[in-house]
Amino acid sequence: MDTWTSSSSNSYTITSPVYQKFLDEAGDGPLTDDLLQCLAEELISLDERDASIGPLNPNKEKSNQESSREDDRVMGLNMFSEIASRGSGTVLGSGLVLDDTVTWRKGEVLGRGAYGTVYCGLTSQGQLIAVKQVILDSSDADAANKEYSRLQGEVELLKTLRHINIVGFLGTSLQQHVVSIFMEYIPGGSIASIIHRFGPLPERVLALYTQQILEGVAYLHVNRVIHRDLKGNNVMLMPTGVIKLIDFGCARRLSCMHHTTCNSVDLLKSVHGTPYWMAPEIINETGYGRKSDIWSVGCTVFEMATGKPPLAHMDKMAALFYIGAQRGLMPSLPDSFSENAKEFVKICLTSDQKLRPSADQLLKHSFIPTNVT
Structure with a gap:
């Protein structure tokens, strides 16, 4: 424990x-x-x-x-967990209640990535949590300090993010060179796993999920945060249909001090992300900004609609060259989808990031539902 x-x-x-x-x-x-x-x-x-x-x-x-x-x-949140836990701590969006010190036991692996392993945890209060753990290299002090600083940056970002479409942050610990980041547990799994289980999504479900992804992205952008690795594996689904964005290991906060003076041309010149979801400007290293997340949103919508991201028939290097060259048109959604859906993906996958719409603009697109049932 x-x-x-x-x-x-x-x-x-x-x-x-x-x-x-x-x-x-x-x-x-x-x-x-x-x-x-x-x-x-x-x-x-x-x-x-x-x-x-x-x-x-x-x-x-x-x-x-x-x-x-x-x-x-x-x-859609777990209100019966809230009822059971009433009166003993702070209630989080998932129904999880935390006292000042929580004891937990490590369970099965939920996922592995370049930035650590995520486990399911069971608290002493009988509640499930997600725990991202990174083992620091004790033989290399400089490397350990660098990795710990990067994790601190991720934690500091997560601490400030409070939105229904962003995974909830619970706390951190450092024990024997193992850094643990405690987060809300999302039992539905990732959108990628949902597609694997059920196949491509019907357009109505696709639109509902896209709306929530955009609302999460819009919240990040207004708070000067760019995700930098949006894809089906990093979009999670609650059993109630609520979407949660996860994995802020690549996320960065734009350097300007006042977000009211920032716009889509604020750029970071570092390559992060996953090849099939990368925007041209990332591949060409001409700078990454808010609009690069919009490209990734378009790729994720395409992934939800067809089961695979654009250019999945190519190997990774070929896809990188194709996107980076900006000479070929990106594939469109199949004819079985509406013109609104096709246009939505098309404008997200505009090569010139200056011409791509913002998340707020996309929320007003005719593809996005005007109310949620």
């Missing part, structure tokens, strides 16, 4: 309005069976109401769409 200390200043609370209503009614008294039954009935009725609305409701005002969209997503 290991332990880590969680700072309450690094926690955040997301509570469903329906759930909060029942907590208010309960007050300091017990959560009786009657209250829980009423809550369950209310949730079921909300699901039935949402299903009856349909994908589009032109009579619904924009303000109502925007306010209900966030409420519907918050509703």
